[in-house]
Amino acid sequence: MLSKEEIAGLLQAHSERVMTLGTRQIYISRANVWTTALRVFKRPSFAESCDKLYVTFASDEHDAVEDAADLGGPRREFFRLLVKAIFQDSGAFEGTPNGCTPRLNMLHLQNGVYRTIGRMMSTIIVQGGEPPAFLSPSVVDYIVSGDILQAHVTPDDIGDPDLRENLNKVQHATLQDDLDKAVSCCDSWRYQVEGLPLTVTMANRDVFVKNAVLYHTVLQRQSCLDQLIDGLSHYGVLALLRENHSLRVLLDIPGEDKGQEADFVAGILKPSYSVLGSNRRAKEELMVVKFREFLQCVQNKELRDTYGDRTLTDDEEAFLKTLSPGHILAFATGEQQSPSHWFSSNS
Template structure:
């Protein structure tokens, strides 16, 4: 029995080599398991690292404020390496992107309702993956036709945002620990090289202006960047399985021999199958037992998954870039302190495009900006429903308001709920249309522009503007569903 799990890793590598060119077929059992686990787990899909590239001082300051609590983490043996500022990080990524992304376009048609299935079909095409051209995204409609939106950046950013969610929620390739996501050991995924494809997807997302897929555990990044699993600092919080994690925590926290022996009993089903663990376990060697057990379950047992992921991250030469600039690991790593995008950051990003000073239109536009920023603050403080207390809201509207946050507004305008690693191109802006017959704000995601209609109805001292914005967000759910 002690050799079974050591041999199991070799079997996975054999399967991997014999199925390099095999087609990918999703398994019904995998889908069922993923659905059950999604119901049980509290997966966090909106915690992305916002990184921006912007020359204007006001925007840089907003991004700096949004990241002031974030710490750039580097491997344990590299603590003395100088950290990089947000501007330096985004500058490196932008320069790298300009070098590795070619000027042509490669088309991809995606179903919003089946993002993972439609995306992996495209990314498994050799010629598609070998190309370094910019993606040109078209979303398939429900009527077997395509939408008319020209992809000048908005559809691509929206696709990347949906793809990040699909990778961690729908693919069945990851499971979540308290410290972030780790690869899930799946024989079918290793056979079909799904982890390599995911690495290619992540590389494409980062260098082509998508939200950073910063959801991986620090342990995953430590191994990908160093390859030295036994030198990595680990803890029970790196384990995704709740029962196993609790067992290892109990052993780690045991203060007496009796407590330790009771805790060890919960590990009887697997500890004798792993050759090399301390036996018997004592107070003197329990730390080594816990560390090596974590390394086995989180890293060694899943080595084929990590190796494929690393191979995929070679796409666009991203992994070498990360190894040369260790602080860039924030592009993939779950932050230690997770915070939502704030109303102030969104307001600063959406720079108003006013009429000239002295124009009769200017005072009205400034008042609309005040109302817009009040609405943003109400969204952040969960006060929109109170602002609309004079209205009878539908259950759908109430449900939407319970999840509404400033990231929805940014996604509505740009197709991205976070600032991409290479920044927004072009810079987002807030524009004004003086029209008495239109009331709902309009988003142009390709130009990153929010268009607000200036008229007596929206300027009135009531809740009309706020309700119109709510209606627009709900009808633009493809962009605003963060």
């Protein structure tokens, strides 16, 4: 496994190789991120461009555009909102205990939406956005290997709760009678899947479960996955992933949310001090100390205590309960987690 710094270096070098010097302006509605982004990314001409995006957010209330120049912040904010839209608003994915997996949507398949989503993910990764790391590891196995048999699956990769529960019962049965009862719950579909054991015993139940999960999570959605993979070839991201399997962390759902840690956020938002001995240095160091204390209060849900007896509105109380260090990072950079490669003066 590569370190975060090594991964960042690989992405930075790849970005410099594949991106062109021009910019491409796009207009996005915050209220309709998925719809407005889809209109941009699905254009055939978009796949031919390797320019850096220049994002302008439209104001739906005033039928105008915001004045903020895109020096990196609006683009990163757009990428963060786009990742959320892909997995929550597009209708192309469903959640499982192990992460997101493509939902079989025939209309999306016919319109090439999964391919477009792959282009979105490639653009986010190459242009320094917050990685779209929400996919189930079994899905990423197939993406990086291109081989269905290389996908390591478990019942928790299945989105349908009833199907997942039935296969978990099969997998964890300790007696043959219990196994027979669990298998009978699968009778509505198991005879339609060629190659599954017709008679399931304690000796072959693991084969039954593995192949059944493989059928429901990969084989049934292979056309969706292949479109997604085709889209990931944009910017050469697919080839990069297959050459360096450590980069799969850009797609794998993480084990823990590092973006919510105060120390992590403080490490990203490093201060730029005045020279030692200057009149401003002492004040700057004090400000950094206060900022670190503020982040710790946010992380430990102690921020309310700093207000003493001050009366807060219900909305203010609710805000303090949900505020996290990740929100502070998003306010400062447009992203709630570490970007795919480090911030730079021109990113």
